[in-house]
Amino acid sequence: MKPKHQRLVLALLALAGIAGAGILGASALRDEAAYFRTPAEVTAGKAETGEAMRLGGMVAAGSIARQADGVTIRFVATDGKASVPVEFTGIVPDLFAENSGMVADGRMRADGVFVADRILAKHDERYMPPQMGEMPKNMKLVPEE
Amino acid sequence: MRNRWILFVPLAIMALLFGAFVYRLVTPAETLIQSQWINKPMPLFDLPPATAGVEGLKSSQLADGRPRLVNVFASWCIPCRAEAAQLEALKRAGVPIDGIAIRDRPEDVAAFLNEFGNPFDRIGSDQQSSVQIALGSSGVPETFLIDGKGIIREQIQGVILAGDVPRIIAKLEAMK
Amino acid sequence: MIAELGLALLWMAAALACLSLVAGALFLRGGPKDLASLVRPASVAQGVLTAAAFGLLIALFVRSDMSVELVARNSHSLKPMLFKVAGAWGNHEGSMLLWLTILGLSGALVALFERRLREDTLVATLAAQAALSLGFFAFLLFSSNPFNRLPIAPPDGQGLNPLLQDPGLAFHPPTLYIGYVGLSVAFSFAVGALVTREIGPAFARAMRPWVLGSWIFLTLGITAGSYWAYYELGWGGWWFWDPVENVSLVPWLAGAALLHSVAVTATRNALRAWTVMLAVIGFSMSMVGTFIVRSGLLTSVHSFAVDPERGTFLLVLMAIYIGGALALFALRAGTVAEGKKFALLSREGSLVINNLLLTTILALVLLGTLYPIVAEAMGEKISVGPPYYNKVAGPLALILCLVMVAGPLLAWRRDDGKRLWSRLPPAVLAGALVLFGLVLFGGSVRILPLLGMTVAAVVAVASLAPLWGRNLRRTPLPTWGMVIAHFGVAVALAGMAAESAFIKERLVAAAPGETVKVDDFAVTFVGVRPIAGPNYTAIEGRLVATTGSGASFTLRPEARTFPGLMGGPPTETNEAALLTRPGGQLYAVLGQPVTSPDGTAERYQLRLWWKPLVWWIWLGGALIAIGAALSMLGRAQLLAMWRTHRSKKAQERFAP
Numbered sequence: 001m002k003p004k005h006q007r008l009v010l011a012l013l014a015l016a017g018i019a020g021a022g023i024l025g026a027s028a029l030r031d032e033a034a035y036f037r038t039p040a041e042v043t044a045g046k047a048e049t050g051e052a053m054r055l056g057g058m059v060a061a062g063s064i065a066r067q068a069d070g071v072t073i074r075f076v077a078t079d080g081k082a083s084v085p086v087e088f089t090g091i092v093p094d095l096f097a098e099n100s101g102m103v104a105d106g107r108m109r110a111d112g113v114f115v116a117d118r119i120l121a122k123h124d125e126r127y128m129p130p131q132m133g134e135m136p137k138n139m140k141l142v143p144e145e
Numbered sequence: 146m147r148n149r150w151i152l153f154v155p156l157a158i159m160a161l162l163f164g165a166f167v168y169r170l171v172t173p174a175e176t177l178i179q180s181q182w183i184n185k186p187m188p189l190f191d192l193p194p195a196t197a198g199v200e201g202l203k204s205s206q207l208a209d210g211r212p213r214l215v216n217v218f219a220s221w222c223i224p225c226r227a228e229a230a231q232l233e234a235l236k237r238a239g240v241p242i243d244g245i246a247i248r249d250r251p252e253d254v255a256a257f258l259n260e261f262g263n264p265f266d267r268i269g270s271d272q273q274s275s276v277q278i279a280l281g282s283s284g285v286p287e288t289f290l291i292d293g294k295g296i297i298r299e300q301i302q303g304v305i306l307a308g309d310v311p312r313i314i315a316k317l318e319a320m321k
Numbered sequence: 322m323i324a325e326l327g328l329a330l331l332w333m334a335a336a337l338a339c340l341s342l343v344a345g346a347l348f349l350r351g352g353p354k355d356l357a358s359l360v361r362p363a364s365v366a367q368g369v370l371t372a373a374a375f376g377l378l379i380a381l382f383v384r385s386d387m388s389v390e391l392v393a394r395n396s397h398s399l400k401p402m403l404f405k406v407a408g409a410w411g412n413h414e415g416s417m418l419l420w421l422t423i424l425g426l427s428g429a430l431v432a433l434f435e436r437r438l439r440e441d442t443l444v445a446t447l448a449a450q451a452a453l454s455l456g457f458f459a460f461l462l463f464s465s466n467p468f469n470r471l472p473i474a475p476p477d478g479q480g481l482n483p484l485l486q487d488p489g490l491a492f493h494p495p496t497l498y499i500g501y502v503g504l505s506v507a508f509s510f511a512v513g514a515l516v517t518r519e520i521g522p523a524f525a526r527a528m529r530p531w532v533l534g535s536w537i538f539l540t541l542g543i544t545a546g547s548y549w550a551y552y553e554l555g556w557g558g559w560w561f562w563d564p565v566e567n568v569s570l571v572p573w574l575a576g577a578a579l580l581h582s583v584a585v586t587a588t589r590n591a592l593r594a595w596t597v598m599l600a601v602i603g604f605s606m607s608m609v610g611t612f613i614v615r616s617g618l619l620t621s622v623h624s625f626a627v628d629p630e631r632g633t634f635l636l637v638l639m640a641i642y643i644g645g646a647l648a649l650f651a652l653r654a655g656t657v658a659e660g661k662k663f664a665l666l667s668r669e670g671s672l673v674i675n676n677l678l679l680t681t682i683l684a685l686v687l688l689g690t691l692y693p694i695v696a697e698a699m700g701e702k703i704s705v706g707p708p709y710y711n712k713v714a715g716p717l718a719l720i721l722c723l724v725m726v727a728g729p730l731l732a733w734r735r736d737d738g739k740r741l742w743s744r745l746p747p748a749v750l751a752g753a754l755v756l757f758g759l760v761l762f763g764g765s766v767r768i769l770p771l772l773g774m775t776v777a778a779v780v781a782v783a784s785l786a787p788l789w790g791r792n793l794r795r796t797p798l799p800t801w802g803m804v805i806a807h808f809g810v811a812v813a814l815a816g817m818a819a820e821s822a823f824i825k826e827r828l829v830a831a832a833p834g835e836t837v838k839v840d841d842f843a844v845t846f847v848g849v850r851p852i853a854g855p856n857y858t859a860i861e862g863r864l865v866a867t868t869g870s871g872a873s874f875t876l877r878p879e880a881r882t883f884p885g886l887m888g889g890p891p892t893e894t895n896e897a898a899l900l901t902r903p904g905g906q907l908y909a910v911l912g913q914p915v916t917s918p919d920g921t922a923e924r925y926q927l928r929l930w931w932k933p934l935v936w937w938i939w940l941g942g943a944l945i946a947i948g949a950a951l952s953m954l955g956r957a958q959l960l961a962m963w964r965t966h967r968s969k970k971a972q973e974r975f976a977p
Contacts, residue, residue: 009665014677021681024713025688032709033692036702054704061274070830070915070924090828091555091895091912091928099274105706118556149655155598156647159605163640165694166613223479 034105040081042108049108055084055116056103064098077102077114088116186295187215188279192269195246196254202243202269208295212320213241214313215289216265217277219249220257222285224304229261231305236264238314244268247277247285292320324389324468327377331418331468334370334425335458337363338451341428345448349441349516357444361432364447367454368422368429375409375422378467382409388474391415391467396478401855407491413631414467419495420611421461423502424454427531431506438527439519446506446513453505456638464631489549497542497569501607503535504572507579508604511597512646515653520593525586526956528600532583533953536576537946543569544942555895555910557826557930559938562710567690568610571683575603578679580949581672589733591660591669595676598650605643606683612639664735671728678721685713715769722776722814725807726783744786752779766822773818781811798955806948813941819934820905826931830915830924840931841869842907844876849911849925857883859896862911862925866900874900878911905933 034052047053057077064075072089075098086104096102096119104116187204194201207213216232218225236242244265246254254268271277280289290299290313298320305313341363348356381389382405385398395415396408410419428450435443461467510528514520546569551559560566579599586596612635663669689705696703730744755778759771784807787800825840833848847863859881867873876898883894900907912926 010670010673013674017677017681021685021713021717025685028685028709028712029689029692029705032712033696033703033705036704052706052708054706061277066915071828071912071926091910091926093554093556099277105704152594152651152654155602156644156651159643159647162609162691163636163644165691165698166636168694168698 038079038081039077039084040079042084042114043082047108049110052105052107054103054105055086055114056101057084059096059098059100059102061099074113077104084114085112086114086116088119090119092119183297183300185297187289187291187297188276190269190276190279192245192271192276195244195249195268195270196251196258198255199258199263199265200267202245202267204295206267207243207291208293210293211241212290212292212317213243214317215243215245215291217245217247217280217285217287217289219247219285220253221249222247225257225286226261228286228304229264231307231310232264233262234307234310235305235313238310240314240317241266245271245276247271247274290316290320323377323381323384323386324470327374327381328466328468330370330374330377331458331462334367334374334421335455335462337367337370338425338454338458341367341451342448342455345444345451348444349448357440360444360447360451364432364451365429367451368425368427371418371422371425371454375418378415378418379406379409381468382406385478387476387478388470390469390471393471393475393478398477399856403488403491410494411491414461414465416494416498417457417461417465418467419498420502421454421457423499424450424457424505427503427506428454428509431509431531435527437523438513439517439523442513442517442519442524444513445516446509449509449512449516450505453509453642456642460631460634460638464634489545489553493542493546493549496538496545500535500537500539500542500576501572501604501611503531503538504576504600504604504607506531507535507600508646511600512649515597515646515649518653518656520597520657522587522590525583525596529580529583529587530953530956532576532580532600532603533949533956536573536580537949537953539569539573539576540942540946540949543573544939544946547942548939552897552899553894555897557897557908557910557928557932559820559935562689562707564690567686567710568606568613571610571687571690572603572607574679574683574686575599575606578676578683579603581679582676585669585672586660589661589663589669591663592673592676593660594650594654594657597654597657599676599680601643601646601650605639605646606687608639608642612636663733666731666738666741667735668728668731668733671724671731674724675721675728678717678724682714682717682721685717686710689713711769715773718814719769719772719776722780722810725810726779729787729803729807730783745783748779748783748786751782752776754778763822770818770822773814774822777811777815777818780814781808784808784811799952802948802950802952802955804948805951806945809941809944809946809948811941812937812944813939816934816937816939816941820932820938823933824930827927827929829927831927832924837927837929839907839929842929842931843867844907844909844927844929846925846927852879854881857881860911860914862898862909862927864898864909864927866907868902874907876900876907876909878909880911880913901936905931906935907931 034054036054037047039057057079060076060078066073074087076083077086103120105118106116109115187207189204191203192201242264246268288301289297292298341360344356344359381392382396387393391414395412409415432447507528514524547559582592582596582599585592689709692705693703752775756775787804827837827839829837831846836843836845845865849860849862852859852861859879861877861879864876865873878898879896881894895910898909908930910928915924
């Protein structure tokens with residue numbers, strides 16, 4: 001092969017590779033991306049049974065109940081508007097507690113229970129809404145005498 | 146030379162990427178969860194006093210004809226300390242304020258009031274966060290604006306900043 | 322006084338960066354020659370002053386000077402010394418100062434030791450490095466001053482998240498930062514070369530040790546981060562495809578592509594424009610990654626609160642740097658003379674395919690990481706998790722490994738297929754043996770791990786091929802480096818594949834005295850006892866694991882409770898216990914206590930994993946880093962200088 005043809009082959013190979021990667025990426029995203037849903041969206045019927053999704057909400061106070069096997073828990077995730085029962089088998093993360101935020105990966109079961117494969121907890125000890133961006137500058141750590 | 150345009154492709158991709166970032170910066174993710182209780186009466190509750198020397202808080206006490214604030218706070222909450230000055234200012238402007246202390250110990254509440262002042266008429270102790278959950282409040286501090294009939298008119302999530310004070314006073318005035 | 326001195330040093334360093342930039346720019350536009358001689362000393366002084374300022378910040382943390390806001394917010398007088406020191410960079414302002422320190426010191430090293438480049442290219446490079454520093458100085462001084470004083474000092478500080486009180490985590494961010502910022506030198510070299518149009522072997526050789534050096538630190542950082550997540554999070558996984566992990570992987574991929582393409586440019590003077598673009602992309606990805614996560618644009622378990630003002634500042638800064646460099650590339654790269662030609666079947670050809678695959682993986686990882694932002698712009702909240710990444714990165718990585726089998730065996734410029742074939746049989750044989758062994762005795766193994774182990778065997782054998790029939794003592798260091806690094810890839814790949822194929826997991830609530838079987842182990846839960854650490858209390862479980870051959874080992878996983886800071890709610894963490902065996906690791910986590918309904922016996926949640934060959938993953942990572950280090954040693958200017966120095970001395974000795 002002449003060098004010129006070599007370059008052409010290389011360029012075609014690169015183009016084919018990029019196109020292939022694009023198709024691979026797009027199809028994998030379509031199949032594997034999980035929607036982030038709130039309990040309100042779930043109760044509104046937005047989540048299909050069996051579809052991988054991520055559920056975010058607060059763990060309702062007093063709702064954590066341990067099952068007899070000792071490793072399965074059930075609790076209620078709420079966003080204030082609606083609630084979804086969640087079932088999880090495993091050891092909950094360090095920051096997981098009633099009345100704090102959590103995010104769970106899993107899927108809806110036909111009986112309306114969300115089965116979580118993994119739970120992530122979010123801390124609200126340092127709860128800071130966006131408008132608090134200005135805080136550090138004018139915040140006093142101790143009162144003036 | 147041929148294919149000069151291809152050299153601009155990386156720049157174009159970068160521009161698209163930064164477009165997405167700018168969009169994300171201008172519209173920050175929805176992290177606030179609005180209460181479904183706006184324009185509804187306060188849920189029913191009856192909380193014991195949070196510490197010695199203060200009155201507890203009952204939902205029936207909130208509908209006495211005077212628009213007021215209900216402040217959800219905790220002594221362990223650091224931003225709440227920063228909010229004390231604004232509550233004090235509202236108090237001086239004649240705004241009645243009731244408090245709900247979340248998951249707190251009486252001695253801690255007392256120390257907190259001692260250190261940062263007590264703008265509250267009554268403070269209920271919500272040991273289990275049950276009232277907080279019922280209100281759909283997701284953290285501390287949060288403040289509810291309530292009209293004379295005990296209807297929730299506004300929910301402020303996070304600290305009341307000094308700039309918010311006049312607006313709150315005006316809004317409560319308008320409810321009278 | 323220390324804080325004020327630190328701030329003054331920062332301002333002086335910023336002024337010097339400004340001086341380097343202006344003097345360099347004027348010189349390059351035809352100004353007086355004397356200006357060029359200013360740039361080197363200014364760059365060195367800037368690096369030294371910034372490092373001194375960072376040293377002062379550490380001193381403030383060591384002294385627990387609570388009148389400084391940053392110390393008060395992130396430290397505590399009772400914290401162990403290691404974490405006081407680490408607290409200096411465990412926060413936004415401190416980490417920005419660390420970033421600047423590395424940026425300045427890299428520039429200083431280039432100014433001190435780089436002698437191969439043309440004077441004007443070097444000046445342009447140092448000016449580009451100064452321009453990078455200047456932007457971050459502006460950011461630090463105007464919007465996140467680490468030396469800010471509080472009007473009244475609080476009695477004590479607010480501590481640090483207990484989850485972050487881990488020696489591994491104390492050194493993890495600096496390691497990654499050295500890697501990220503080391504790539505800034507490659508970026509500056511690329512910009513300098515584009516400005517003076519000196520793109521060729523000299524430029525590539527100057528850049529090469531920097532690319533290798535930063536890639537070593539990235540490799541170490543990622544490997545250590547993976548191990549940290551493995552034992553500290555207690556989830557048993559070693560890679561979660563979390564946005565924070567992905568943004569460290571993306572510069573690593575760019576660095577891997579760059580160090581291979583820079584080899585082509587340095588040796589064969591080909592792929593020149595491509596190398597320049599990768600150098601720009603590498604540091605751009607470091608900046609994008611670091612600041613996208615830091616500014617909270619991507620939500621992750623690790624991210625901090627959003628601060629729109631800072632986020633905008635950083636975004637503008639990055640847009641100027643990356644946009645400027647890419648625009649310069651677009652305008653200048655077309656005038657770069659075509660490089661040397663080569664055949665498809667040649668060392669160059671295989672490295673081109675390596676680069677295409679690496680950049681494709683990079684693009685797909687980036688796509689998955691950023692897609693949630695794009696999706697949200699279209700009104701859907703989406704998360705992209707491990708299934709996506711495994712699906713796209715897995716097959717491509719395997720193809721990449723196969724290219725890695727062929728590449729080192731090919732000659733530069735052109736080669737023929739028969740010659741390549743003649744060198745492959747041992748590797749193919751090894752692969753075939755593993756494949757048949759697994760199919761016959763391995764039970765049902767999923768296709769990706771199966772291929773992974775097969776390819777690992779092929780790569781392991783083939784990676785040693787460049788050493789066959791060579792005098793090992795005379796083999797140059799870079800060749801050793803390549804062999805060890807490629808062998809490391811095979812080791813890590815084997816670990817990943819074996820772990821995901823043969824992992825065994827048990828999750829039970831066990832009462833004291835109960836025995837649980839995991840793979841070959843009988844694990845007896847002896848009981849728990851309370852223990853107290855320096856700043857926590859814990860429940861320590863005692864497990865005795867007995868192997869099939871009768872040897873027994875004790876494991877002590879802990880569930881720790883840290884008291885709440887400032888009276889806040891307490892924090893709990895799980896400390897996993899690991900038993901390392903030649904064949905893998907036994908991983909035990911102690912969960913929460915479970916009281917039976919009748920309230921009598923108390924059980925504890927236990928999670929046990931047998932992870933075959935799992936530690937090979939990190940061994941492989943270490944081998945890759947060692948290989949890269951050898952390769953760098955063989956190429957670094959410093960060593961070359963030392964060698965010439967020695968041979969000169971030797972000549973003097975033998976001179977009459």
